[in-house]
Amino acid sequence: MTQGSDVILERMMALHPKIIDLTLDRVWRLLEALDNPQNKLPPVIHIAGTNGKGSTQAMIRAGLEAAGLRVHAYTSPHLARFHERIRLAGALISEELLTDILDECYAANGGESITYFEITTVAAILAFSRVPADYVLLEVGLGGRLDATNVVEQPALSVITPIDIDHQQFLGNTLPEIAGEKAGIIKQGVPCVIGRQHEEVMAVIEHRAAALGVPIIAQGQHWHIEAERDGVVFQDDTGLLDLPRPALPGPHQIQNAGMVIAALRHLGLRPEVCEAALRNATWPARMQRLATGPLVDAAKGADLWLDGGHNPAAAIAIAETLAEHPDRETYLITGMLKTKDVSGYFKPLASFARHVYAVSIENEAATLSAQETADAAIGAGLSATPMPSVEAAVAQIVQDAPHARILICGSLYLAGDILKTHG
16 A cells, blocks of 8 residues: 555654754755756746745745746745645645655665755655746755755746844854855856845855856845835836735735845736735735634634744744734734744744743644743743643633734744644
8 A cells, every 4th residue: 555645754754863964965866866857847946045935935926826827836844734845836736746756755765864854855856847837936944055955056046035043053153154054045147136134144145146147136226115005116127116015914025025026027027927926925824814713713802813933033023013903912822942042032022912821832842841931031021921732822811811912923833733733
């Protein structure tokens, strides 16, 4: 009997003792064993950065699809099911095809050491190489220079979203060090769209771009975007565009939209395509209002939201989004990983949150305990209480404040659990 994808994925987890081990040697070896599918892809748009990669990819995909183009897309991590990572010509990969592709990659690897992300990224590339499409959108997993997606010699376009401090244990402790890793996706002669950056980050990107003869399309230099009434105004060398606000919530999405429009304009697409990119995009667990499910039923008159952002820059984006919403008592239900800047995450939210209910993230070895997360929140100036579960926290909030705004936040893994069990 054919084994399902879950069984094969579990076997793949055992091929390397570490979850993350940045090098491309193992990826190149497996790609070679599979006859180099990375050289048989449709035109690739490669997306790196710290925040906004997923939202930016979602908007680019919405625009390209509105233009009648077939688009493959790769993203990580998934929220509820692994299949979310691989989108083939507009549809999530089927269980049958995913099982076959994973099986083929597992056999070709021959039991050699390779990380889960590496072998599953190769599987995605193999799938993309066999299904016709007009574009492939590849989202970097971590960093850029040594990321498993960084194997396409000549993408059609590179995109670098805002870079901030994150994953210091893998990418370096300073912004220039992290920028150097993320700028590693820049390829000789391949144009690169660049979002708003810290000055020291931009210096690193510009240095690499100049060394490789790369034309950059940078916010503040080659294009500008700003909110105006109920829409946005985008300007570049070819003129002005008046467009609607992005469907994805939060003022930070305006900056993401700017990168999207700059990318689509570079590809020669019409203004209507740019409008569709902003109107049609959806992206789960980014200030997503939950509308159905057992947790919503339990919340009764409370307003329930979900966000998977997990670093200080993401918390600033959440705070800016909350500032645009009507005043309402806001409670956080937060679970976080040990690898994150937990205090830095809570500080931007201190003036918005009435109270934090801290939880641990089930089945995640790197989770902070509920008590540790509560202590970090208290240290950042919030009041906080550890709770045994999200469900218990919702029940407590509804008892104390029946019409509150409840935001479940702090980790994509926590968001994934919510969508899996309550979506």
